[in-house]
Amino acid sequence: MDLTPLLTASDAKIVVLLLDGLGGYADAHGGTELEDADTPNLDALAEEGSSGLAEIVGPGITPGSGPGHLALFGYDPLEFELGRGALSAAGLDVELRAGDVAARANLCTLDEAGNITDRRAGRIPSPEAAPLVDRIQEQVKLDGAELTIRHEREHRAMVMLRGRGLDPRISDTDPQQTGVPPLVPEPLHPSAMRAAGLFAELERQAREILAGERANGILLRGFDTHEEVPSFAHRYGLNAAAIAVYPMYRGISRLLGMDVLRRPEGLADQAALLREAWGDYDYFFVHHKATDAAGEDGDREAKIAAIEAVDRIVPEVMALNPDVVMVTGDHATPPQMSAHSWHPVPVLLWSERGGRDGVGRFGEGFARSGMLGRRRMSEMMPILLACAGRLKKYGA
Amino acid sequence: MDLTPLLTASDAKIVVLLLDGLGGYADAHGGTELEDADTPNLDALAEEGSSGLAEIVGPGITPGSGPGHLALFGYDPLEFELGRGALSAAGLDVELRAGDVAARANLCTLDEAGNITDRRAGRIPSPEAAPLVDRIQEQVKLDGAELTIRHEREHRAMVMLRGRGLDPRISDTDPQQTGVPPLVPEPLHPSAMRAAGLFAELERQAREILAGERANGILLRGFDTHEEVPSFAHRYGLNAAAIAVYPMYRGISRLLGMDVLRRPEGLADQAALLREAWGDYDYFFVHHKATDAAGEDGDREAKIAAIEAVDRIVPEVMALNPDVVMVTGDHATPPQMSAHSWHPVPVLLWSERGGRDGVGRFGEGFARSGMLGRRRMSEMMPILLACAGRLKKYGA
Numbered sequence: 148m149d150l151t152p153l154l155t156a157s158d159a160k161i162v163v164l165l166l167d168g169l170g171g172y173a174d175a176h177g178g179t180e181l182e183d184a185d186t187p188n189l190d191a192l193a194e195e196g197s198s199g200l201a202e203i204v205g206p207g208i209t210p211g212s213g214p215g216h217l218a219l220f221g222y223d224p225l226e227f228e229l230g231r232g233a234l235s236a237a238g239l240d241v242e243l244r245a246g247d248v249a250a251r252a253n254l255c256t257l258d259e260a261g262n263i264t265d266r267r268a269g270r271i272p273s274p275e276a277a278p279l280v281d282r283i284q285e286q287v288k289l290d291g292a293e294l295t296i297r298h299e300r301e302h303r304a305m306v307m308l309r310g311r312g313l314d315p316r317i318s319d320t321d322p323q324q325t326g327v328p329p330l331v332p333e334p335l336h337p338s339a340m341r342a343a344g345l346f347a348e349l350e351r352q353a354r355e356i357l358a359g360e361r362a363n364g365i366l367l368r369g370f371d372t373h374e375e376v377p378s379f380a381h382r383y384g385l386n387a388a389a390i391a392v393y394p395m396y397r398g399i400s401r402l403l404g405m406d407v408l409r410r411p412e413g414l415a416d417q418a419a420l421l422r423e424a425w426g427d428y429d430y431f432f433v434h435h436k437a438t439d440a441a442g443e444d445g446d447r448e449a450k451i452a453a454i455e456a457v458d459r460i461v462p463e464v465m466a467l468n469p470d471v472v473m474v475t476g477d478h479a480t481p482p483q484m485s486a487h488s489w490h491p492v493p494v495l496l497w498s499e500r501g502g503r504d505g506v507g508r509f510g511e512g513f514a515r516s517g518m519l520g521r522r523r524m525s526e527m528m529p530i531l532l533a534c535a536g537r538l539k540k541y542g543a
Numbered sequence: 544m545d546l547t548p549l550l551t552a553s554d555a556k557i558v559v560l561l562l563d564g565l566g567g568y569a570d571a572h573g574g575t576e577l578e579d580a581d582t583p584n585l586d587a588l589a590e591e592g593s594s595g596l597a598e599i600v601g602p603g604i605t606p607g608s609g610p611g612h613l614a615l616f617g618y619d620p621l622e623f624e625l626g627r628g629a630l631s632a633a634g635l636d637v638e639l640r641a642g643d644v645a646a647r648a649n650l651c652t653l654d655e656a657g658n659i660t661d662r663r664a665g666r667i668p669s670p671e672a673a674p675l676v677d678r679i680q681e682q683v684k685l686d687g688a689e690l691t692i693r694h695e696r697e698h699r700a701m702v703m704l705r706g707r708g709l710d711p712r713i714s715d716t717d718p719q720q721t722g723v724p725p726l727v728p729e730p731l732h733p734s735a736m737r738a739a740g741l742f743a744e745l746e747r748q749a750r751e752i753l754a755g756e757r758a759n760g761i762l763l764r765g766f767d768t769h770e771e772v773p774s775f776a777h778r779y780g781l782n783a784a785a786i787a788v789y790p791m792y793r794g795i796s797r798l799l800g801m802d803v804l805r806r807p808e809g810l811a812d813q814a815a816l817l818r819e820a821w822g823d824y825d826y827f828f829v830h831h832k833a834t835d836a837a838g839e840d841g842d843r844e845a846k847i848a849a850i851e852a853v854d855r856i857v858p859e860v861m862a863l864n865p866d867v868v869m870v871t872g873d874h875a876t877p878p879q880m881s882a883h884s885w886h887p888v889p890v891l892l893w894s895e896r897g898g899r900d901g902v903g904r905f906g907e908g909f910a911r912s913g914m915l916g917r918r919r920m921s922e923m924m925p926i927l928l929a930c931a932g933r934l935k936k937y938g939a
Contacts, residue, residue: 173898208549224937
């Protein structure tokens with residue numbers, strides 16, 4: 148529902164501690180990583196607060212990072228969308244405007260016949276890849292469109308075209324297999340013919356520019372344009388700050404209009420940044436990536452350690468006297484699957500007015516009997532606002 | 544949500560063991576039938592899997608067999624509909640085409656004044672009823688419409704008219720009481736006038752044809768036409784087989800485009816059929832009727848026995864090494880009510896990736912603390928697909 152008619156002022160401060168990919172599942176070998184982690188500080192918050200389980204997009208649906216964060220911020224991910232291109236652009240501090248077309252670009256290796264031998268150019272190291280991307284930026288000439296190509300990491304780059312009459316409805320050029328040439332970008336709609344032609348020309352020139360290198364071609368996917376998403380400030384009246392290390396999460400926060408604070412070094416620095424900025428904002432999004440990375444690596448022990456690292460900064464956060472604290476994930480990343488998954492994510496809500504439910508530990512199995520119950524993640528945002536005294540009564 | 548953009552291939556096999564009318568409720572006299580049944584094999588699955596409770600249509604809503612099975616198969620029963628006529632036709636292997644109008648027909652007994660004395664003609668035995676229905680099929684002549692009438696069992700038959708300009712919006716002729724004459728079929732919409740007239744004429748001729756028999760009239764209800772329901776294969780990319788004894792469930796499965804295997808003799812034969820067909824399909828729907836029949840008869844002990852009979856074939860099912868198993872019901876049929884009811888139905892999900900929740904027994908009271916929580920039955924289908932590795936990530 149539209150909360151804007153109910154919004155009211157408050158000086159309560161909300162902190163969201165987001166452990167990326169926090170959720171997991173128990174199996175014959177043990178509990179979830181969170182259940183088995185040693186988290187005395189999070190358990191104390193659970194004891195004083197309430198718990199629940201959240202599904203992010205819907206039952207059985209595995210969310211990407213975009214939908215996962217939109218839901219966290221109270222945007223129904225079936226209603227709002229952030230494409231891969233938009234996410235990449237945002238993460239690289241490239242401003243994507245209405246009418247621009249962005250895509251993910253991978254450096255790849257082609258053989259003499261033009262067939263792909265490696266879709267990631269042997270995961271070419273960043274120091275080697277960055278100058279190749281710069282060369283494309285300098286040398287490609289396109290008729291009537293301005294090119295921006297930025298190196299991300301290893302074989303990954305983001306490409307954007309700005310010009311008149313561009314439409315992102317274009318098919319991927321990455322065939323998702325080796326032994327075949329890159330696909331020609333095809334317009335999926337008549338109005339995308341011009342953009343498809345420009346991207347085809349970009350790909351051709353890039354091949355010339357990179358000739359002789361081990362990364363001697365590019366693959367394009369996820370063509371995307373700027374989509375207007377209503378800002379966090381507009382929807383909730385919150386002055387929000389994002390404290391995140393990784394580009395994508397900084398980018399998502401920026402797309403929603405949050406202030407993105409200087410790039411922190413890690414958890415301790417994130418806590419320090421939170422303290423520094425405490426007087427300036429009323430909503431803080433603190434993003435921790437290591438849980439997801441460990442899950443993706445299939446490393447259960449590393450995921451447990453990443454959870455315990457967050458537990459150790461909890462006292463510093465609580466020393467700031469926040470009014471509302473939520474600790475949760477944007478999706479599950481079970482080490483058993485080495486990937487994102489659909490499993491529900493535990494949610495911990497701590498607030499003077501949030502209620503306490505007697506659930507004394509933070510974890511999936513404990514949370515299922517908590518007062519928050521099982522719900523869609525996007526439902527948590529109004530509860531945070533309510534706990535912060537930011538929502539008026541509905542109806543007389 | 545539309546799952547088709549997320550579908551991906553997998554060779555995982557899904558088995559759904561459906562105990563018709565499984566759900567029940569505890570009262571002063573004891574637990575539910577499932578709670579009180581001795582089910583060591585189902586309990587072992589619960590121990591290794593997760594449990595929950597499902598509402599079929601909505602809170603307080605008692606589902607018929609059509610909505611119950613649609614929900615089981617992931618079709619929101621408030622969005623999709625299978626009428627009684629369509630179900631009957633499908634169960635009798637009669638193809639109902641767009642424009643046809645079908646209805647349920649009951650043989651009844653009329654007195655000399657034309658008033659109903661028995662709405663089921665004394666539950667006339669099938670060997671006596673079938674020739675009467677055949678006689679109607681042979682002798683009725685309708686102007687511009689083709690009649691198909693098929694005997695089902697005892698007093699029950701299915702009638703279908705095929706012709707131009709037929710509309711099923713017609714009122715029932717069964718007054719649901721004795722001592723009054725059958726009602727005249729009334730058009731509920733102007734475009735149904737022709738069909739209503741044809742069914743009135745059919746009823747008149749049937750009375751002439753059956754004169755002197757103890758079943759000497761027919762009552763019509765549930766006028767219905769063919770509704771296009773998207774196929775199971777289209778929605779989920781599954782190659783599905785139905786293993787069911789009773790016509791209605793065979794019919795529903797056929798309406799959704801499943802392969803309906805030869806009619807089995809009973810549970811042991813259903814297990815044998817499952818084994819025979821194991822290599823040919825990736826989704827198996829195994830339907831067990833006895834639980835519902837016992838509930839309808841108000842026979843608690845028989846319902847417990849019917850549950851225990853399913854428990855005994857569980858080892859045979861598990862010996863096939865399925866990847867995903869769900870055990871549940873399509874609605875509750877509490878013996879205390881001798882009827883379908885609205886009570887939530889227990890759900891058991893067993894799968895390598897489904898998670899285990901420590902709920903060690905299968906039953907309503909145990910399931911309420913399970914990880915699946917309480918949800919709509921139609922939400923289980925995406926979870927089964929996810930566990931089978933058949934759904935890609937949503938969003939970047």
